Amino acid sequence: MRPKSCSLFLLFCVLLPGLVRPFTSGEEGEDAAEEEDSYLLEEDDVPSATIATDTELISEAGGHLPVFLTEPVDSFVVKNKPATLHCKAAHALQIYFRCNDARADDSQQQDFVDPHTGTRIVDCELNVTRDHIEEYFGRDKFKCECIAWSGSGQIKSQPATVDVAYLKKQFESPPYSVSVEAGQSTELRCLPPVGVPPPRVYWLRNNVPVDTESDTLLVSSEGHLLVGQAKLSHQANYTCVAENIAAKRLSEPVSLTVYVKGGWSAWSAWSECHSRCAKGGQKRTRTCTNPAPMNGGQPCMGPSQQKMDCNIACPVVDGGWSRWSTWSVCSTDCKQQRRRSCDEPPPSHGGRPCQGRDINVANCTGGMCNNGSTKMGGAHLTEEANRQMDVALYGGLTVACAVIGGLAFSLAKLLRRKGRDHSLYSMARNEFQPEFFPDQDKKLSLQPDVTATSVPACYEYPFDPKLSMSRSLSEHHYDVPHLSIAPQPSPMSPTPSTSTQESCSDKQIHSDCENSVTSSYPSSDSTYNVASESVRLPKLETGNVAGAAVNTRGALLVLPDAGISMSVPEGAVPKPLREELYLAVLNEDRFRPRLPDGITQLSAVVTCGPSSATFNKPVILQFEHCAMLHPATWELSVWACDGLSVEDGTAIASSKDHQSITWSRVLTLGNETINTPLFTQLDHAEAFIVTEQLRGYVLAGQSCENVIAAKRLRLALFASQAGQCCVRVYAVEDTKAATKAIVDRESQARGYLLDKPRTLLFQDNGESLCVSLEEVGNEWQSKSPTERQEISFRDVWNCQENTKHVTFGLDTAFGPTSSRSYKLQVSQGNSDTRQVFRIVYDGAKQLISSGSVTRPLREVTVVSSGHANNATTDSTTLRPFRFTRSLRKQLCQCLDPPNALGNDWRMLAQRLQVDRYINYFATKSSPTEHILDLWEAKHHEPTAVTDLLNHLRVMGRTDAATILEAQLGPWL
8 A cells, every 4th residue: 555655645746736826816827927937037148048958958848948840930021011020939838939139029928738749839929010110210120039938037039030021123143135246255244133131033035944954054143144155046035124123124135146258168069161162161169058147146257269371282184175166177288177175174383384385277178268369369458448447546546646645734734833832822721631732842741630539439430541632610611811921930839740741661669759759859959949947848639638627516527538637526626716727648759757677667657747736635646557566576655746737738857858757656565654745546447546745647567476477458450541551559548548649649650440459468477469461362462471579578578659550561462353361369478378460451442451350440530729728627517426525524534533443444444445554544634535535426327326235235334324225315
């Protein structure tokens, strides 16, 4: 009985506390709870617990701290839906939430006992609304934590942050359409809108989510779509999607275009020779189908067919007799004959002629022969008839000679009377060719004004030598009396290229450079020998000078035919001043710099002025160059001359001797410092000099060490109809200014362009320029079968002449109805790279033409009576500046301050490709302003502003892009 009693006693002691608690009065329980709560609120160092460390204590015996089964996590209020926080703990008597150090009284609590373990579990839930968050003004975010307590102590959970979820509508940087070559990499950039929580970014392709595993596409951590190797299957419309629990935003669809550049197929086999024997031709072709260009890809470069001469040995053909003709009438000597010819077939290609005689004589038979007196009488009558015919013939010839002599005498007398000099009427101008004058000295000394302004060509027609004697617009149709005025010497001697008639009889390298300088200054009493410190040179050619009166609004001076311009930005000229500025290209040889050996001139000589002009910021000088800018091949330099100026359309050298014009190197590209007086930016075919000093400039260069550089030469063919037919081949720098110089020279010599000028690469390898003229037809009988001439390497690389050329004379001493063909080839040394021209001389029309289908039309120049300095530029008409001063100021305020991301003026210079020497802009008070000045001088195309806007967006500078759109309109 005792052991059983002891067991019952122990069980009673264990259950006694649980039995007593339910009978405790409600007031006492509430008081005890309040006392416990007050104790908990005053406690600062409440131990925290986590689910990971305390879940194992659930099954252990009582008397331990509570254990969290569920802790509150970060949550968001979505629109009007509150955020719900959950908390669950074991071995706890009570659970509540404390938000921002204040107890939340509106939480809901539930408790139950686990039937398997007998453990008391308490569950608590709290709803946090938008009002709760908006009414909180603390520094930190809205945070809540769960507090669980029991008789052994209390613990708190990890804090949970509650925030209002949202997602803005505008993307930080929306994607833009991209074109990429097949096989290359690209990316579609997308910066999602700002949102809480941060949105998830993914892409749609044609409204279908992109599968990054099967489509070989990647999405970066920033949200950009990366294309490693573009394929045609990647071409589609893509949409950037940003999504979080609050909303989903879709960007505007953009296109990814994958283009394919065209590739040539293999050459086909050579076709059969179109001539069965003797000299002919054959060709082979290829097609641009390997692959074919797609989606705007670049077509194949180069010819689609090649032609080659062929010569097949003709078979030997022996001659064969034709049939005998019928017998002739029996002659007086009783003979008759018949004939045959060796033309069935005729002997050819070394064949043997026919064997035997071509005539057969036999006696008449059958009573056909007349004898005796009859025979004598017939012979007498025949002789009498022949005598009468001879008398009539001689008489007719005598009468005809008398008539022709009389007509010739009358015509000569009439011409002598018309050619007599009238003392009062001999000032009418004539512009016929020199060969139409009986004596060169009879031409008037008054020459036409070579400084008349030229208007660009408006009419074109093929050249016809019958219409070559054009008349000037200023020519009178009546004679003007002398009015007793003594003849005055011409104030301007003729241009050297037209002062003498060029002879084509000798095929040699020809240039008028050295002789022209001497002939321009023949003696001490010459018009050009001025006893002063400056030498006034002949007036500049038409279209080679432009001038304008420029104020603070700026201007753009342009020489369109020479490809040269000078941009004076707005604000460059101080506001109270007005500068008379000019821009000129000097094509005469006297102005070319004498460069050291190995250095070649790469541009025209450009001068601007006056040198006394002052500016608040630099001007931009633009001109063409002919250097092939392969990496690390050129050591380029800018040379300048201070001794050149232009007054009234006339170039003036400050030195007495034009040979002593001094050029100095002012800049070597790549060796600039912050003290360099100018900045030079190079493109593929243009150079831009940013400077505040107006003077003469030229670009030169030499090959880097152990590297062969190359420059472009322009080859032009001209023909002449004077005397013997000539073909002149010019090799000059591949610039518009150099081409204009030879066109002006040839127009004065009445030459015309045969074919479209072509480009040839000339390398710094010491080899000469070779020009050969070869006969390609069977009818020509040239002075020599193949003529070959060379221009030495030094004469091309270190050329001191603007019109270097070689001359070929064509022999016209053959039938008037015949024509001949030539093939003219130009190459450097024995290089396989060459240019081939076809030349045809039509004997019937006496016309030299090109056998190429690209034969150009002859240009016609309309001449007005204006002066050379009238070629001014109206800045209000050209509108060279796109941005107003206020817009520039706003853009400068945005982009001038540097930032950590680097998307300031430095990235702008990089995007606009003017960052060759970035330190130049860093020394300026406003780098952005100088970058925009250079950008405006470089880009005159209508899409330039749109391109700049896209650059700003790609840089992530939406603020600057917004300013640009607000000023210029969203239709850019």
